[in-house]
């Protein structure tokens with residue numbers, strides 16, 4: 300029983316003093332963040348603040364150079380792991396701009412990915428039958444048409460379908476930590492509700508979610524435990540969901556004034 | 561005979577006493593050409609991107625070979641099969657029963673007329689073939705015959721510095737329908753050379769599919785010409801899959817001589833190491849109301865080079881032609897090269913023609929996306945490459961052939977399932 304309690308408070312990810320740059324330009328300038336199992340964190344901030352950069356670095360995009368800092372992911376040094384191993388350890392990034400991959404079938408690649416993850420963990424391969432059952436179940440969570448699930452990855456999908464496909468994949472891979480980068484952008488209110496409901500259904504005490512967003516609106520549906528403001532490469536403010544409402548009302552100018560040097 | 565051989569300028573063949581099997585008149589015509597002809601250099605337009613030094617500096621022997629087991633070269637298990645080793649029919653390896661309504665045998669036993677449409681002048685490989693061909697297949701599908709099983713020809717090359725000059729003839733008579741599979745493989749071959757010419761006549765309202773798989777050793781050479789004469793209302797389809805070979809040159813010359821014809825040319829090449837593969841195609845629309853579709857796709861890695869030259873001719877009176885051509889390439893390394901040259905020459909005014917050529921790299925964003933879902937980098941790249949090439953592989957309707965190609969890909973590129 301004790302282990303369950305321990306797990307509840309387990310630190311999922313701890314980011315300390317993260318500095319990162321691209322093409323010699325520093326984007327993250329000493330970022331700190333800690334997320335525990337069972338929590339939902341929202342990261343808000345103006346355009347260009349570095350939100351997607353943070354998500355990309357955590358997922359392992361190689362164009363960025365980490366110049367300082369550490370990231371501990373469930374006891375592992377995240378920055379030392381290859382992109383695929385981060386995914387296999389349970390990190391998931393829902394892309395702000397999901398990529399279209401003509402000719403690569405969505406479910407075929409997911410099955411291959413799932414099996415490589417299982418292989419990594421020393422688990423058995425999933426049978427074709429179990430896999431299809433899983434596809435049916437998980438696509439229902441985000442009301443993604445089964446036909447879309449089996450088409451080429453994101454090819455010819457509408458903006459909303461792409462975002463739903465991201466959450467469908469998240470459901471299939473069942474990550475420990477999901478980072479949703481502007482998953483709400485481009486969604487109408489119905490699609491937003493569907494996607495948010497999907498994310499909520501996947502929430503457990505053992506996993507955690509980081510929701511990156513521009514708009515408070517999403518947070519009406521996915522209620523965060525903490526709201527952070529990312530500005531100029533740092534987390535400059537942390538609060539509860541009320542902070543999101545304040546940002547919605549007042550915009551980011553006051554943050555900019557307060558924190559720009 | 562050996563006297564004649566010694567008189568040639570081009571002296572790359574040691575015939576070892578084997579005589580060419582074509583008629584004396586053709587042979588002497590070819591030998592006369594060979595007396596004065598030179599190997600083309602890159603100054604010759606048709607060979608601009610393909611150097612022939614690897615072939616022209618060597619001497620190749622005509623020599624019988626011995627191969628005991630062909631099971632791994634059997635592209636189709638259900639097909640009726642003939643096997644040639646080093647340019648000679650090996651009857652011990654062939655199917656014993658030939659279906660009704662066709663002739664399917666060694667060309668040495670036929671009395672047909674060769675070379676009607678094949679140009680010898682300035683064509684060194686055609687001339688070499690005509691002078692020295694040791695054997696080949698003769699396929700004659702009689703009028704109205706519909707074959708329910710494919711015909712398969714397996715060409716094997718074995719030994720060092722050997723040459724196989726093969727001369728094939730395929731005649732598909734009126735209203736007939738057939739599929740022919742040609743596979744080119746090697747066993748313990750080194751720096752050997754296949755020079756093959758196939759003359760094809762697709763008669764009125766007949767349908768012929770040719771599936772050609774080239775998988776010779778990475779040290780071997782092949783020059784291959786299909787000379788096709790299409791009559792009215794006929795369909796001719798050729799799928800050329802090239803997965804190995806040091807230097808491979810394919811010449812497809814299609815003369816569309818009758819109205820309402822359809823011509824499909826599909827090709828896929830996946831190259832690595834120092835391979836050089838050159839596909840030259842010519843579709844000559846001589847008459848009206850025809851269509852041609854051409855799709856060639858290639859993936860080129862390491863220091864390999866691919867050449868594509870696709871020419872579509874639409875003659876003055878050939879109105880209402882629809883001709884489409886596309887060549888797409890992916891370069892996987894800094895040292896890989898593609899030379900792609902689509903050419904349209906159109907002399908009619910009421911035609912619909914298009915061509916496109918693209919050369920790019922794998923979409924690294926997509927590779928990252930797949931890896932971010934847990935796929936290894938190798939699997940991600942494999943998936944993207946097979947997706948790219950799949951447009952061509954899907955054109956192969958014969959499931960056995962398609963599966964065989966996929967297996968070869970896995971073997972050649974170390975792709976596990």
Ligand SMILES: Nc1ncnc2c1ncn2[C@@H]1O[C@H](COP(=O)(O)OP(=O)(O)O)[C@@H](O)[C@H]1O
Nearest residue numbers: 321322324326345346347348349350351352353
């Ligand atoms: N590939 C790149 N090269 C140069 N600068 C970049 C690159 N990608 C992002 N940036 C810069 O990094 C900053 C942060 O971008 P991003 O992380 O996308 O912001 P956000 O997601 O918060 O809107 C911006 O100023 C952007 O212009």
Ligand SMILES: [Mg+2]
Nearest residue numbers: 350351395481
């Ligand atoms: Mg962003």
